[in-house]
Amino acid sequence: MKVQQEEDFQALAGRVDRVLDSIKGLPEDARMKAMELKKAIEAFHEHALRKLVRTFRETEAGKELLLKAAEDPSIYAMFLMHGIIKQDLFTRTAAALEEVRPYMRSHGGGVELVKVEGNTVYVRLQGACSGCSLSAMTLKNGIEEAIKARVPEIEHVVMVEEEVTSGYMPFHAMNDTGNLEQNGWVQGPSASELEEGSPVRFSHEKLDVLLVRLEGKVMAFRNQCPHMGMSLDGGLVDNSIITCPWHGFRFDLSTGECMTAPHVQLEPFPVRVEDEKIWIRLS
The missing domain is CATH 3.30.300.130 (Fe-S cluster assembly (FSCA))
Structure with a gap:
């Protein structure tokens, strides 16, 4: 006599899903009777399983066997479905x-x-x-x-606030330690003042800086379109692309690259974020 091979867990679960889907297409009276039968069978299984589990838990050896059995995906799924095991x-x-x-x-x-x-x-x-x-x-x-x-x-x-990090930090700027101001760093606004994708203008002495936060990274550029030297802070931003409000040049704020004229780009400044404060190296 040929022994029927045991179907694997995924195949059995797939059969259950397909049958449940087919029940949804039945007339309402038939569908309600089928679902009631499903609930009755599940209640019977749960009752038997809980008695079986209680029996195993009566001895230390039984507890070990129960834990080992629960490592099997199909047994674990059955225990989970009936509330015998609860997910964390x-x-x-x-x-x-x-x-x-x-x-x-x-x-x-x-x-x-x-x-x-x-x-x-x-x-x-x-x-x-x-x-x-x-x-x-x-x-x-x-x-x-x-x-x-x-x-x-x-x-x-x-x-929880999205972790904010530097978007541009060349190697020579990474070695700055100690007093940041003495190394040419200027403290800007706090990271919380920058909304995702909304450029902010920051001025220090006679220098205008464009700050922007993209996917948790802060970038800083000279607030000046290289085309005609006009400011960019009033430009329309779409995803990471800003359009110069004066002559329509488009720049990728994640890199500074000009999408309109590839031979020009925005001038970036090194940025570091420490204790939620943004520092820009302007010298």
Whole structure:
């Protein structure tokens, strides 16, 4: 007699999904009866599994066997489905965030799960979703609702500021130590004053600087279009491209490269971020 080969876990799970999908197409009365049968079978399985688990837990040897059995993906999934094993808060919170990621991506950004401590979740908005704008607050509220709905143990959702780093630091500037001002560095605004993708004008003595934060990196350029020497701070920004408000020259703020005339580019300044303060090396 030929022994039927055991189907693997993924194939069995696929069969369940396909049958459930087919049930959705049944008439309402038939669909309700099929779902009621599904619930009854699952309740029967849960009752038997819980009795089996309690029996194993009566001895140390049984506990070891139970732990070893739970390493099998199919057994773990069955225990998880019936609430015999519960995922840790971090895993459950991460699953909740997966539901909102498509919406975040549609707004040009994302969300990172930083950590879970007690009943508090710490997340970081990324890309166009970061900052203090009204849209960012709307996204924050959506994230909080999704997490609390899936993980009721969570009471607080805290937004962590995106880590800000230097976008341009040539080798010779990296060696500056000690007193930064004596080495030609000038303290600019705090990193929190820069919103993602919104250039800020900073003046020091007779020098105008254009500061911009892109994907958590701060870039500094001379606030001067190399075409005619006019200021750029009033230019329209689309993603990382700024358009000179005077004659329409376009520049990539992530590199300083001119998209209109490749032979010219913006003059960059070395930048460093220390204790949330932006320093620019102007000399």
